[in-house]
Amino acid sequence: MTAILGRIGRMALGIVARAGDLLLLAMQSLALGLRPPWRLRPFMEQLYAVGVGSLVVIAVTGAFTGMVLALQGYYTLAKFGSESLLGAGVALSIIRELGPVLGAFMLIGRAGSAITAEIGVMRVTEQIDALAMMAVNPKARVVLPRLVATTLALPVLVAIFDAVGILAGYVVGVDLLGVNPGAFWAEIQAKTTGEDLNEGWIKALVFGFLIGAICTWMGWRAKPTTEGVAAATTHAVVLASLAVLIADYIMTSFFL
Amino acid sequence: MPNYRRVEIITGAFVLLGIAAAFWLALQVGQVGGFGNHGYRLVAEFDDAGGVRPGADVMMAGVVIGRVEEVRLKDNEKALVVMRINDGVKIATDAFASIRTKGIIGDRYVRITQGMEEEYLADGDEIEETESALNLEDLISKYIFTSSGKKE
Amino acid sequence: MPRLCLRVMLRAENLSKRFGDLVAVRPMDLAIPAGGVTCIMGGSGSGKTTLLRMLAGLLAPTTGRIWFDGHEITALSERELFRLRRRMGMVFQYSALLNSLNVYENVAFPLKEHTDLPESVIAKVVAMKLEQVGLRGTEHLMPSELSGGMMKRVAFARALVTDPDVVFFDEPTSGLDPISAGVITTLIHEISEHTGMTAIVVTHDVHAGLAIADHVLIMWQGEVIARGTPDEIRASRDPRVRQFIEGRPDGPIPFSRSRTPYWEDLISRTGAPR
Numbered sequence: 033m034t035a036i037l038g039r040i041g042r043m044a045l046g047i048v049a050r051a052g053d054l055l056l057l058a059m060q061s062l063a064l065g066l067r068p069p070w071r072l073r074p075f076m077e078q079l080y081a082v083g084v085g086s087l088v089v090i091a092v093t094g095a096f097t098g099m100v101l102a103l104q105g106y107y108t109l110a111k112f113g114s115e116s117l118l119g120a121g122v123a124l125s126i127i128r129e130l131g132p133v134l135g136a137f138m139l140i141g142r143a144g145s146a147i148t149a150e151i152g153v154m155r156v157t158e159q160i161d162a163l164a165m166m167a168v169n170p171k172a173r174v175v176l177p178r179l180v181a182t183t184l185a186l187p188v189l190v191a192i193f194d195a196v197g198i199l200a201g202y203v204v205g206v207d208l209l210g211v212n213p214g215a216f217w218a219e220i221q222a223k224t225t226g227e228d229l230n231e232g233w234i235k236a237l238v239f240g241f242l243i244g245a246i247c248t249w250m251g252w253r254a255k256p257t258t259e260g261v262a263a264a265t266t267h268a269v270v271l272a273s274l275a276v277l278i279a280d281y282i283m284t285s286f287f288l
Numbered sequence: 289m290p291n292y293r294r295v296e297i298i299t300g301a302f303v304l305l306g307i308a309a310a311f312w313l314a315l316q317v318g319q320v321g322g323f324g325n326h327g328y329r330l331v332a333e334f335d336d337a338g339g340v341r342p343g344a345d346v347m348m349a350g351v352v353i354g355r356v357e358e359v360r361l362k363d364n365e366k367a368l369v370v371m372r373i374n375d376g377v378k379i380a381t382d383a384f385a386s387i388r389t390k391g392i393i394g395d396r397y398v399r400i401t402q403g404m405e406e407e408y409l410a411d412g413d414e415i416e417e418t419e420s421a422l423n424l425e426d427l428i429s430k431y432i433f434t435s436s437g438k439k440e
Numbered sequence: 441m442p443r444l445c446l447r448v449m450l451r452a453e454n455l456s457k458r459f460g461d462l463v464a465v466r467p468m469d470l471a472i473p474a475g476g477v478t479c480i481m482g483g484s485g486s487g488k489t490t491l492l493r494m495l496a497g498l499l500a501p502t503t504g505r506i507w508f509d510g511h512e513i514t515a516l517s518e519r520e521l522f523r524l525r526r527r528m529g530m531v532f533q534y535s536a537l538l539n540s541l542n543v544y545e546n547v548a549f550p551l552k553e554h555t556d557l558p559e560s561v562i563a564k565v566v567a568m569k570l571e572q573v574g575l576r577g578t579e580h581l582m583p584s585e586l587s588g589g590m591m592k593r594v595a596f597a598r599a600l601v602t603d604p605d606v607v608f609f610d611e612p613t614s615g616l617d618p619i620s621a622g623v624i625t626t627l628i629h630e631i632s633e634h635t636g637m638t639a640i641v642v643t644h645d646v647h648a649g650l651a652i653a654d655h656v657l658i659m660w661q662g663e664v665i666a667r668g669t670p671d672e673i674r675a676s677r678d679p680r681v682r683q684f685i686e687g688r689p690d691g692p693i694p695f696s697r698s699r700t701p702y703w704e705d706l707i708s709r710t711g712a713p714r
Binding site: 073076077079080083084087123127187188189191192194195196198217218220221222223224225226228229233 | 292306310
Binding site: 168 | 493496498518522523525526528529530532533534536537538539549550553554595598599608
C-alpha cells in the first residue's frame with residue numbers, strides 16, 4: 033500500500049517537476065527577449081516557417097470543416113424546419129471551438145513536431161553548444177523565436193481558418209443544399225457577437241503559446257540520440273494535443 | 289528557405305491576409321458588442337417575459353433593430369427587459385412592445401410596433417405599452433373570450 | 441618547445457563530474473597556462489571530453505570550481521558567462537555548423553552577432569579565415585554539401601574568426617584524412633605561436649598531440665596520470681603512459697572491458713545475452 037502511494041507520489045512529483053522545467057524554459061526565453069540585442073530576422077524566419085508553412089493545410093482543414101458542419105447541421109436543422117439557422121450554427125461552432133482547436137492540432141502536426149525535431153537535432157549535433165560557445169544564448173536564439181512564432185501565428189491562422197470555413201459552409205449550405213443566402217448571413221449576424229470572436233482569438237493565442245512552450249521544451253530536453261529525438265517528437269505531438277484539449281475545456285468553461 | 293527578402297515579403301503578406309480575414313469576420317458578426325457599445329438603451333416591463341434571453345433580437349416590422357441586453361425580475365413580480373437599440377432607429381413614446389416567437393418553436397424575440405406620437409424615446413426610457421409572451425392558456429382564453437384578451 | 445608561462449589562463453580546483461553512478465572525472469586540480477597549446481590526451485572513455493566541456497562552461501561540474509582568466513565561471517550568472525564566452529572559441533568533434541546557414545554565413549555568424557562591422561569588412565575577414573583553412577571558394581555551399589573534413593575546417597575558421605583568447609578543440613583531427621589532419625594540427629600550432637592564443641586540445645592522436653603541444657595532460661579513467669612537456673611525457677616511466685603513447689594492446693590499461701573470463705561465455709552461454 034505504502035509502496036503504491038509512494039509510486040503515485042513520485043509520479044506526481046515528476047510531473048510537477050517537468051511542468052516547472054517547461055515553464056521555466058519558456059519564461060527564461062521570454063525574459064531574454066526583453067533584453068538587447070534584438071534581432072528581427074530569427075523571428076521573421078520562424079514566423080515564415082510556422083505560419084506560412086501551415087497556411088495551406090490550415091485553409092484546407094478549415095474548408096472541409098465548414099463543409100462538413102454545413103452538411104451535418106443541415107441534416108439536423110431540417111428536422112426542425114430551421115434550416116435558416118445553418119449559417120449561425122456553422123459560424124458559432126467554427127469561431128468558438130473548431131477554428132482554434134483544429135487549427136491548433138494542424139499547427140502541432142505541421143510545425144510543432146518540426147520544432148521539436150529541429151531543436152533535438154541541434155542538440156544532438158552540438159549546434160546548441162556551438163551557439164553558446166559563440167556567446168549567443170541558445171534560449172534567446174533558438175527557443176524564443178519559435179515560441180513567439182507559434183503564439184503569433186496561430187491567431188492569424190485561426191482567422192483564416194474561420195473565414196475559409198464559414199465561406200465553405202456557405203457554398204455547401206446555400207449552393208448545394210439550397211438554404212436562403214440572406215438567411216444564412218442574417219442568422220450569423222443575429223447569433224454571433226464580438227465576444228464569440230474574442231473567445232476564438234484568446235483561445236488561439238493561449239494554444240499557440242502552449243504549443244510553442246511544449247514543443248521547444250521537448251526538443252530542448254530530448255535525449256541527445258537519434259532515438260531520443262524521434263521519441264521526443266512523438267511525445268511533443270501527444271502532449272501538445274492533450275494540453276490544447278485540456279486548456280480548451282478550462283477556457284470554454286470560463287467564457288460560458 | 290528562400291532568401292530573407294522574400295521571407296519578409298511573404299510573411300508580411302501572410303499577416304495581412306490574417307488581418308483581412310479577422311476584419312471580414314468582425315463585419316459578418318453582429319454589429320453590437322465586441323468593439324464598444326453602440327446604440328441606446330430602452331427598458332420594458334412585462335408580466336411574462338416568456339424566457340426571452342440576453343442576445344435575443346429586437347425587431348420592428350420584421351427588421352432587427354437591436355438586441356436584448358438583460359432580463360431580470362423586478363419587485364419580485366414583473367420581468368424587466370433591457371434592450372439596446374441601434375443608433376438611428378427612432379421609436380415613438382407610445383410604441384408597443386410584445387414578446388413573440390419566431391415560427392412555432394423558434395426563438396423568442398421582442399417585437400416593437402411603432403407608435404403615432406411625434407416624440408421619440410431616448411436612452412434609458414421605458415416602453416410603457418407591453419404585451420407579454422403568448423402561452424397556450426392565453427391563446428385559448430383569447431380565443432374564447434375575444435373581448436378581454438389583451439392584458440396590459 | 442616549452443615556453444615560459446607567466447599567466448594561468450584556466451585553473452580548476454577539486455574538479456569532478458559524475459553521471460549517476462558513473463564517475464567521469466575524478467577530483468583534480470588543474471592549471472592551464474596562457475598562450476601555447478595544451479593537449480589533453482587519453483583513450484576513449486577516459487573523461488577528457490567531459491573535462492573539456494566543464495572547462496568551457498558547457499557542463500556544470502559535480503564538485504569544484506573553475507577560473508577563466510581570474511573569473512570564476514562556476515559562479516557566474518548565465519549573462520556574465522555569455523559575456524565571457526566572447527573570449528572563447530570552440531571546435532566541436534562533429535563540427536556543429538549551423539545547418540540552416542551556408543559556409544560564409546557560418547563563419548561570419550560570430551562577427552555579425554557581436555560586432556557592427558560593415559558587410560565588406562566581414563567578407564574580407566571571412567575570406568582570410570577560409571583561406572587559412574584552404575576552403576576559400578566554398579562560401580556558398582551548405583554544411584550538408586560538405587565532407588566531414590571540410591566541415592571541420594569551416595568550424596575551425598568559425599572558431600578563429602573573432603580572434604578569441606582561448607580556443608577549445610574537441611578531437612580536431614578525428615575523421616580527417618592525413619593531409620587535412622596535418623593542416624589542422626599545424627594551424628593550431630602556428631596560430632597559437634603567432635597570436636598568443638591559448639589552445640586546449642582534446643585528442644587521442646598521440647603523435648599529432650605530442651608534436652604540437654607545449655603542455656600535455658594524459659588521462660586515464662577520469663584521472664590525470666601524467667602531465668608535463670612532450671619531452672617529459674616521452675621520457676615517462678609510467679607503464680600506463682608508455683602503453684598509451686606506444687599504442688600497445690596489452691599492458692596495465694586493458695583493451696577488453698569484459699569482467700568475466702572469456703571461456704566462461706563461450707562454454708556456458710546458450711541463448712542471447714540478457
